[in-house]
Amino acid sequence: MIPVSGPYTVSEVGAGDPLTKSFQRMIAIPPQEGWGPEETIRGLQAAMAAYPDDPTILPQYLTAEALAKWSPAGPVTVIEDGFEVVPQTPRDTTGAVEKLQVKAQVVASIKEDDSYAPTAGSWDRPFDLVKVQGSGYRVKSLPTGLVLTNSDVMRAYRPTNLYYMSGNSQKQLVVDRVRLRLKPTESFAQTILERLLKPQTAALEGGAVTSSFPPGTKIESIRWSGEERVVINLSGPIDANDLSTEDSLRAQVRYSLSKNEVAKGRVIEMQLDGEPYFIDRPESDEGWLDDSGDSAYYVSKGAVHYMGKDGPAGVVPGPAGQPRDGYSNYTLSKEGTATSFVAATTSTGISVAKLAPEGQWQEVIQGTGLTPPTWHQDGSLWTYDTKNGFLLRYDPATGRGPERVSAPKLQGLDVTRLRIARDGVRVAVTTGKNTVQIGALTHDVSGTMLGNFQSLTTTETGKEILDVAWADDEHLLVLVGIKAGQILSQINVGDGETVGIPLEDQLTRLAAAGGRVLGEFSTDQGVKVMELNQDRQSWTAKIEQGAGTPLFPLG
Structure with missing residues (x-):
């Protein structure tokens, strides 16, 4: 009744x-x-x-x-x-x-x-x-x-992560956060995949990402076969002989389902017009998400050091591991390559050094109004020239540059920081003392452009954004100074969901990767490096004194 x-x-x-x-x-x-x-x-x-x-x-x-x-x-x-x-x-x-x-x-x-x-x-x-x-x-x-x-x-709605392919040459998965309505007439798995067949949200339009599903693809059925297998039958103009499409399509489906706690831990059997297409097993991991490495580093007296599990573990090879004055804002390129670099700001510009015995510091971008450098997955180094209003990109592999990249929405703004996410697509930009925006690197026939800006957070007058760092491909850590102290928040860049992180001392710099968060803290005993514990409520000292500027590759 x-x-x-x-x-x-x-x-x-x-x-x-x-x-x-x-x-x-x-x-x-x-x-x-x-x-x-x-x-x-x-x-x-x-x-x-x-x-x-x-x-x-x-x-x-x-x-x-x-x-x-x-x-x-x-x-x-x-x-x-x-x-x-x-x-x-x-x-x-x-x-x-x-x-x-x-x-x-x-x-x-x-x-x-x-x-x-x-x-x-x-x-x-x-x-x-x-x-x-x-x-x-x-x-x-x-x-x-x-x-x-x-x-x-x-x-009636569920926060949902959809995964598309990055529009650049790196071909990584990029998360697109949406709210999907649960439907009594279909499974949530079908709701997710039906939405995945549609274009990405406005935050990632303009070639920032692509999809492996060609237009006209349809989901004919999704069923649960036995205890451990999910069978998905597709139809449409998919080339069953194109292995690159198969690999990326497999990744989009696997991550879009499993990251939303659907079909997690189960074999996914994909069919095309009722015929076998491929089988994806849950233990397969092909590095579609961030694979930059999570080795931790820190800086002491201008020299870059490795950080072990419980403390110092040695210095990096070459001049980057030697003491040096006048360098700041250190940042590391992707780890595990033959051309790993460290970059730092000097009084006259930005210099880089190869992490190798034969490496040498070399100034590659000149200027006195440059934001702290940030690395892209493709190995290029980026900064914003605040005096001239240019977004600059330098590629150590070719030695060419710096070249200008179009960023019309930043013209006239007081850009203070620019950080590229490890997916190589999203970019966090702080303007003035109070605003964080999230943009994306888009691609078309005219080249690469930084656009699609959306406001992430704005602090009140009297508060100041002190630092930002990418925790992962969908969360940004934002440190805000207030009269009574500091506030550290982790914000989902897709929907603004915010989680506070307690602080024990004065935090001056952030670094994060792979679920780990490191901080440079200023105490009465000096500067030290601490790591956020797994409970996300407390910190443990890693380097007690004489160290600062914690680093992760691409951090």
């Missing part, structure tokens, strides 16, 4: 099924004759939450005129749960029209590309309701789009 007091939820159960996730589905009910204006508005909002599963209820809350003009298209507005419905005065004394104001705090918007954008502020909307004899109230007009509460989103 459906209660007449309002909407209710039904649990969708998928116990034991590795392809789906259990969730609660909103069941809305039509407006009731005995409801007042406020109950009608709350019923309307519940009908919005249920609309994708049952679009027949919401139209019953609208007059014919309102229904003719309304559309569910556009971003979904997410508001806090405790919204107010406030009667407006003076009221219509005839009782023919009731004017209400809905007041709430906005939480986010879910855009049409399924990206989740946190926001803040008030959300106030007027509503006019008319009384229909024997049927209760109806809404005279309704703005386009759906309005859901935060609880609606938590109940």
Whole structure:
């Protein structure tokens, strides 16, 4: 029996099924004759939450005129749960029209590309309701789009990581964070893969990433075969003889499912038009994600040192391992190659040295207004020339450069830091003292460009961003100084989800990779290097004194 007091939820159960996730589905009910204006508005909002599963209820809350003009298209507005419905005065004394104001705090918007954008502020909307004899109230007009509460989103949507191929020559996987609605008519595995067939979100458009699925690819079926095997049948213009496509397609499917706790640990059998295509086993790992290495380093008296499990472990070969004055902002290129380099800022520019006995320090970019250098997966070195407004790239392999890279959205901004993520696509940029933006390196016939900027976080006046570091390909560590001390946060660059990390002393510099976080701390006893423990709540000293500037490759 459906209660007449309002909407209710039904649990969708998928116990034991590795392809789906259990969730609660909103069941809305039509407006009731005995409801007042406020109950009608709350019923309307519940009908919005249920609309994708049952679009027949919401139209019953609208007059014919309102229904003719309304559309569910556009971003979904997410508001806090405790919204107010406030009667407006003076009221219509005839009782023919009731004017209400809905007041709430906005939480986010879910855009049409399924990206989740946190926001803040008030959300106030007027509503006019008319009384229909024997049927209760109806809404005279309704703005386009759906309005859901935060609880609606938590109940029906899941944060989901999709994986595409990087648009550069490195061909790594790049994560694209979306919010996907759970559907009672299909498994979550199918929801994920159906979305993976569509274009990436706006944050990664413009050639920043590509897909191994050619246009026209369809998912014919997904089934769970036995205890350990998932069978996916595709159709469409996939070349079964193209091994490179097979490898990258395999990676996109494996990571998009397993990283969302779907089909994790199971064999994935892929079919093409019902015929065997390939089999992917869960233990296979071909380095599609960050493979830069997680060996830790630090700097003491200008010399770069290895860090062992419990402390110092020696110096790097060549001049980079020798004491040196006047160098700062050290950064390391990709580890494990024959051409691994260290870069550092000097008073006249940026110099690099090969990590080899025969290596020599050489100034490769001149200037006094350069941001700290950052390495790309392809071996190139990047910086932003704040005096001239140029994004610069230098390639040690060729010795050419520095060359300018187009970054029109940075023109006129006070760029203070620029850090390329290990996926070789995303770029964190701080401007002034208070703002962090996330951009992407895009590619087209005209070349490479830094664009697609979206705001990640902005601090209040009186607070200052002191340092940023990529924790992994989807999280940025942001250190903020405040009057009372410091705040260290880990922010998901895809949806803004933020987790605080406690600090014990004054943190001056960050480095992170492979789940590890190192910090340079300033104490009464001097500068030391500490590592964040696995509990993410405490730190352990690694180098007690005489050391700073912790480093990871590409960090």
